[in-house]
Amino acid sequence: TAGNTIFHFGPCRISMSMTEVRAGFTAIKANIQARDPIRTLSILSHPHSLHKVKSSDRCCIAHHLFNFYVDKVFKHCKTEDSYVNRKISSIANSFLSMKRKLGQCHEQNKCMCGQESAEKFKQILANYKGLNVTSAAIKSLGELDILLDWME
Amino acid sequence: SGELYCSLPNPRNVHFESINMKNVLHWSAPEGTGDGVLYKVKYSVYGVGKWIRKPECRNINRTWCDLSSETSDYEEQYYASVKAFLNGMCSDWMETTRFNPLTDTKIDPPMISISSTEKSISIILTAPEKWNRSPEGESVSLLQVYPGLQYNVSVLNKKTKKRWFFSVSNNTLVVPWLEPGTAYCVSAQIHVTTPLLHSGFSKEYCIATLKDKTA
Known part of the structure; x- marks a missing residue:
């Protein structure tokens, strides 16, 4: 369908509605990132x-x-804003x-x-566990563009 | 650090303005302050623990600071912050939102060169270059930054006012079956599907097809 992108992850070929996910994230990016005051730690x-992960x-x-x-x-990113919540669930469905x-x-x-990937993912989980669940989830969601940029 | 008493109103609307990844920090003067306000600027890489001062933007009276060099790695994201000083008073540090050079930059239209035969026009499109630290340095086309970059091309028959639109991925386009001895005007736009980015349309470049020799 329009806006679908085919990703080649090694031998796996997966299609994803990237335009939809990007648009959904762009719509809530400022809102979500504003809820994350921690500049000194990144999850991803x-x-x-x-970007240093081997192919x-x-x-x-x-x-x-x-x-x-x-x-x-x-599941830990519930907000008081129904518009933001709808966008989050739409992205979640694509994921x-x-x-x-x-x-x-x-x-x-x-x-x-x-x-290497085991080490890398272990580091991501360690970063995630360094915060309380809600802060870690909001920070991870605010970094979705880092994941999307890397995928592309 | 011997900070002064900070009761000065804050700089406003601190934000990045980015074109082709030339990333310039802009802000507005604090409300109600006339001339004489000075500023200093710092920036940080998101996820890294320290703020870095920008010496060239220390005690400046202008309301912008070029941070292109400091934010040139587009695999990183950034924050920047500004503080104002006036008559021994200072403001708080005022921060930008998180800046992602890859998705938050604007792109200039492509450059166009055209040539014609009797019945066709050849169009060569060139994407703008990413901001470059030094003219001698190796230039990087935005085509390398955005592999999914495409061109939307508009071709107008000046006589009939008929217009065609084309969407092409490579940088050359030949438009065939045109009328000899007729003026055509071409304009083009850059379009990146994800992240979703597009330039404005370029100005129009006009050319006439050659006259039909047999007529």
């Missing part, structure tokens, strides 16, 4: 940038990240379908996890 980009590890990192966002982020598709590819052993 420091100390190790996603052989892209699939496994993507698989972990989609699980991370579906299981640990979206859910990506999670399933990548999960199937992972189960067919096509999405191998190397040492």
